[in-house]
Amino acid sequence: MLTHFDGKGQAHMVDVSDKDVTSRTAVAQGEVRMSAATLALATDGGAKKGDVLGVARLAGIMGAKRTADLIPLCHPLPITKVAVELTPDTDLPGIRITATVRTTGQTGVEMEALTAVSVAALTIYDMLKAAEKGMEIGAIRLVRKEGGKSGRYEAP
Amino acid sequence: MLTHFDGKGQAHMVDVSDKDVTSRTAVAQGEVRMSAATLALATDGGAKKGDVLGVARLAGIMGAKRTADLIPLCHPLPITKVAVELTPDTDLPGIRITATVRTTGQTGVEMEALTAVSVAALTIYDMLKAAEKGMEIGAIRLVRKEGGKSGRYEAP
Amino acid sequence: MLTHFDGKGQAHMVDVSDKDVTSRTAVAQGEVRMSAATLALATDGGAKKGDVLGVARLAGIMGAKRTADLIPLCHPLPITKVAVELTPDTDLPGIRITATVRTTGQTGVEMEALTAVSVAALTIYDMLKAAEKGMEIGAIRLVRKEGGKSGRYEAP
Amino acid sequence: MLTHFDGKGQAHMVDVSDKDVTSRTAVAQGEVRMSAATLALATDGGAKKGDVLGVARLAGIMGAKRTADLIPLCHPLPITKVAVELTPDTDLPGIRITATVRTTGQTGVEMEALTAVSVAALTIYDMLKAAEKGMEIGAIRLVRKEGGKSGRYEAP
Amino acid sequence: MLTHFDGKGQAHMVDVSDKDVTSRTAVAQGEVRMSAATLALATDGGAKKGDVLGVARLAGIMGAKRTADLIPLCHPLPITKVAVELTPDTDLPGIRITATVRTTGQTGVEMEALTAVSVAALTIYDMLKAAEKGMEIGAIRLVRKEGGKSGRYEAP
Amino acid sequence: MLTHFDGKGQAHMVDVSDKDVTSRTAVAQGEVRMSAATLALATDGGAKKGDVLGVARLAGIMGAKRTADLIPLCHPLPITKVAVELTPDTDLPGIRITATVRTTGQTGVEMEALTAVSVAALTIYDMLKAAEKGMEIGAIRLVRKEGGKSGRYEAP
Numbered sequence: 001m002l003t004h005f006d007g008k009g010q011a012h013m014v015d016v017s018d019k020d021v022t023s024r025t026a027v028a029q030g031e032v033r034m035s036a037a038t039l040a041l042a043t044d045g046g047a048k049k050g051d052v053l054g055v056a057r058l059a060g061i062m063g064a065k066r067t068a069d070l071i072p073l074c075h076p077l078p079i080t081k082v083a084v085e086l087t088p089d090t091d092l093p094g095i096r097i098t099a100t101v102r103t104t105g106q107t108g109v110e111m112e113a114l115t116a117v118s119v120a121a122l123t124i125y126d127m128l129k130a131a132e133k134g135m136e137i138g139a140i141r142l143v144r145k146e147g148g149k150s151g152r153y154e155a156p
Numbered sequence: 157m158l159t160h161f162d163g164k165g166q167a168h169m170v171d172v173s174d175k176d177v178t179s180r181t182a183v184a185q186g187e188v189r190m191s192a193a194t195l196a197l198a199t200d201g202g203a204k205k206g207d208v209l210g211v212a213r214l215a216g217i218m219g220a221k222r223t224a225d226l227i228p229l230c231h232p233l234p235i236t237k238v239a240v241e242l243t244p245d246t247d248l249p250g251i252r253i254t255a256t257v258r259t260t261g262q263t264g265v266e267m268e269a270l271t272a273v274s275v276a277a278l279t280i281y282d283m284l285k286a287a288e289k290g291m292e293i294g295a296i297r298l299v300r301k302e303g304g305k306s307g308r309y310e311a312p
Numbered sequence: 313m314l315t316h317f318d319g320k321g322q323a324h325m326v327d328v329s330d331k332d333v334t335s336r337t338a339v340a341q342g343e344v345r346m347s348a349a350t351l352a353l354a355t356d357g358g359a360k361k362g363d364v365l366g367v368a369r370l371a372g373i374m375g376a377k378r379t380a381d382l383i384p385l386c387h388p389l390p391i392t393k394v395a396v397e398l399t400p401d402t403d404l405p406g407i408r409i410t411a412t413v414r415t416t417g418q419t420g421v422e423m424e425a426l427t428a429v430s431v432a433a434l435t436i437y438d439m440l441k442a443a444e445k446g447m448e449i450g451a452i453r454l455v456r457k458e459g460g461k462s463g464r465y466e467a468p
Numbered sequence: 469m470l471t472h473f474d475g476k477g478q479a480h481m482v483d484v485s486d487k488d489v490t491s492r493t494a495v496a497q498g499e500v501r502m503s504a505a506t507l508a509l510a511t512d513g514g515a516k517k518g519d520v521l522g523v524a525r526l527a528g529i530m531g532a533k534r535t536a537d538l539i540p541l542c543h544p545l546p547i548t549k550v551a552v553e554l555t556p557d558t559d560l561p562g563i564r565i566t567a568t569v570r571t572t573g574q575t576g577v578e579m580e581a582l583t584a585v586s587v588a589a590l591t592i593y594d595m596l597k598a599a600e601k602g603m604e605i606g607a608i609r610l611v612r613k614e615g616g617k618s619g620r621y622e623a624p
Numbered sequence: 625m626l627t628h629f630d631g632k633g634q635a636h637m638v639d640v641s642d643k644d645v646t647s648r649t650a651v652a653q654g655e656v657r658m659s660a661a662t663l664a665l666a667t668d669g670g671a672k673k674g675d676v677l678g679v680a681r682l683a684g685i686m687g688a689k690r691t692a693d694l695i696p697l698c699h700p701l702p703i704t705k706v707a708v709e710l711t712p713d714t715d716l717p718g719i720r721i722t723a724t725v726r727t728t729g730q731t732g733v734e735m736e737a738l739t740a741v742s743v744a745a746l747t748i749y750d751m752l753k754a755a756e757k758g759m760e761i762g763a764i765r766l767v768r769k770e771g772g773k774s775g776r777y778e779a780p
Numbered sequence: 781m782l783t784h785f786d787g788k789g790q791a792h793m794v795d796v797s798d799k800d801v802t803s804r805t806a807v808a809q810g811e812v813r814m815s816a817a818t819l820a821l822a823t824d825g826g827a828k829k830g831d832v833l834g835v836a837r838l839a840g841i842m843g844a845k846r847t848a849d850l851i852p853l854c855h856p857l858p859i860t861k862v863a864v865e866l867t868p869d870t871d872l873p874g875i876r877i878t879a880t881v882r883t884t885g886q887t888g889v890e891m892e893a894l895t896a897v898s899v900a901a902l903t904i905y906d907m908l909k910a911a912e913k914g915m916e917i918g919a920i921r922l923v924r925k926e927g928g929k930s931g932r933y934e935a936p
Contacts, residue, residue, distance in 0.1 A: 138294030
């Protein structure tokens with residue numbers, strides 16, 4: 001059942017040579033929870049405060065490209081699109097992150113989307129940690145997945 | 157207040173040249189929530205099932221070494237220790253992750269510890285996603301930090 | 313005759329733009345020779361001893377993905393499968409390594425298979441060097457190659 | 469006894485925080501065996517043939533810098549010297565490789581020297597494989613190690 | 625107009641999923657200006673002087689493969705050819721660099737060619753800086769581009 | 781005279797083990813020339829146009845951290861500061877780039893500063909190439925260097 005192990009229970013990068021090359025999309029989400037005061041620091045940008053969200057967005061996009069380097073059994077994939085959306089939410093309070101990744105390939109891009117969210121979240125933490133060490137990264141999950149043999153997945 | 161930006165609000169890698177070289181430790185935690193059935197798959201290892209936790213632990217350790225590559229304004233650091241603890245928890249249900257990182261250097265290793273946790277969590281997701289796509293990664297936070305000018309931090 | 317050099321003897325990454333995209337497989341082997349006592353340490357695992365072979369297998373798989381980063385004139389390739397088999401051999405005494413790599417691409421994956429074997433061997437050395445510094449890595453060679461214009465190769 | 473595992477048998481990057489920062493050197497060797505005809509191709513350079521040894525030497529040096537990326541439990545180290553010597557040997561026949569690596573740090577550089585040899589050997593294979601697929605990489609071993617608490621090691 | 629930003633002005637890796645997979649070529653140029661004496665050092669090679677141009681050529685080729693790692697919004701691409709030509713020019717005086725890159729993919733390889741030129745130029749600077757710190761890297765530009773929807777571009 | 785080659789003319793990473801660990805700074809400059817219309821696109825930012833300079837600044841900072849990966853004979857260094865300044869200049873017309881890098885180490889950081897400038901320049905090109913393919917990157921040079929045995933260098 002766990003495809004990343006062979007019949008003897010040994011980890012391997014599963015053979016996808018015979019899978020179809022199809023268009024595949026994955027969307028993942030996550031959030032960084034912080035105090036209202038820290039959120040204000042991150043969003044009341046202006047020239048003097050710096051662009052926390054811009055830096056985190058870029059880190060997330062670049063992180064998606066490093067997925068196969070980081071996740072041991074992930075296949076390297078020619079990513080064709082990465083978008084990372086960062087939305088401050090004063091109710092949380094914190095920043096919501098959504099990453100969308102596409103490829104035309106033989107495996108899905110769930111891990112690329114989840115990695116983009118994770119690296120964007122870590123970068124937000126890094127940039128704001130001087131103000132608040134108690135921030136929490138969470139709610140990282142796959143929201144949607146399209147393409148490939150297993151078809152469409154939509155989180156409940 | 158946000159040290160990663162200069163007086164004009166432009167991102168920079170802050171100058172730590174004059175900070176003391178001291179022993180620094182950081183501990184971070186996180187978790188991957190899943191169904192009890194998926195957790196059983198991950199832990200009822202044995203020769204045939206494969207070592208999900210062993211793969212994730214290694215990925216977390218290697219991930220810590222990639223921190224400065226992933227987080228744009230992080231300083232490269234000569235890490236002197238990384239340990240990643242993975243504990244199945246049937247109450248969660250899921251897997252709890254704790255990473256401990258040490259260095260002897262001029263900046264702290266919070267980001268290295270948080271990155272180790274994140275990469276271990278992503279790897280757990282990757283290895284179990286064939287069984288359950290709805291797993292959630294969360295509760296990633298700094299638990300403890302020692303060394304350096306700002307002194308000891310202990311999460312409440 | 314040496315395709316990695318042009319007519320003037322200058323190194324280049326040879327043009328494979330016009331080669332067919334076909335399914336390609338390569339199998340490589342190697343071994344790490346050690347004393348019988350060290351081999352026992354590596355294989356009498358159990359909970360307390362640690363999984364030397366599991367760590368080396370993962371390192372070999374990840375190493376295959378870094379081939380084009382390491383070998384100057386290697387083409388980057390979308391690897392579709394990597395498996396690394398580690399077999400303790402008390403006659404050697406030591407550990408035999410076999411790596412199988414597949415791609416659907418324009419060049420072969422010999423270098424990826426040989427790199428997987430080499431990185432797995434180096435990792436075995438690293439994990440056991442506290443017990444024996446005199447281990448020797450050897451017998452690294454291509455065993456089989458399929459696909460592409462040059463056809464099947466089987467080592468004698 | 470195997471320092472790369474903790475008391476529970478779990479892989480970790482061992483804590484070297486309290487080890488002395490000393491000057492450390494490691495020398496490793498290896499060889500690529502080939503037919504006399506292939507060796508002649510590699511060494512009868514001249515402007516038209518291309519500099520096989522020069523490319524392999526550079527790859528070995530750059531490979532040493534990637535050691536901590538490749539070997540899961542290796543500490544990142546500020547390497548202060550890498551030299552790779554390549555000596556054609558018509559008796560072998562083949563090419564002998566010697567790598568010398570130095571650092572001023574808390575752990576030894578055996579793995580860096582062995583990795584330099586391995587990457588140089590793989591690169592020689594890559595550059596000559598159009599002429600001979602049956603080459604064999606072998607005899608990779610640590611020749612000498614100096615510095616650090618365990619003192620000098622000289623291979624018998 | 626700037627495709628690297630979405631409608632809200634946020635950086636993204638633009639979606640090329642629906643672009644045709646075609647053969648694409650890009651040629652870029654650049655130069656490193658230096659004193660006539662330094663140029664003589666670089667080119668009067670011989671066994672004793674070392675192969676400055678050979679090292680820079682290799683660095684440029686390897687640099688092309690790192691383009692998507694370095695340029696935040698660049699798509700990873702399966703490069704099928706890289707050639708870097710280095711021509712000493714006593715009139716400049718200095719070294720002229722030309723890089724040619726090909727792929728069969730969904731986006732162009734301008735950035736790969738420009739990166740190859742830049743890394744080769746930086747490497748020339750590195751190897752000769754002990755002789756002259758005042759060298760200048762310049763005239764880096766796209767010379768030609770073929771393939772893809774936008775068609776052929778030839779620098780005026 | 782060329783320290784990157786040994787007595788036999790073979791490339792090596794020169795031994796800096798015995799050099800003092802001192803504070804070192806390097807400043808490098810460069811520019812990207814473009815039409816006035818393209819420059820206006822890059823600088824008349826606002827929410828809708830996107831932050832070209834912010835993306836390039838970040839790419840330059842991250843590029844400095846990759847220097848030892850890119851330049852074959854560069855020593856890996858624990859960088860303690862990177863700042864990249866981007867100044868639109870309507871007289872050029874184009875964007876002027878200045879990078880400042882510091883370390884406390886055994887070798888200088890000229891290459892890190894020059895690499896930061898080069899990667900920032902390449903990123904500017906990448907982001908604006910949809911508007912103008914004829915931009916030119918140039919005038920990349922070392923402006924100032926402090927620390928280490930060779931002392932202060934100031935470009936004329």
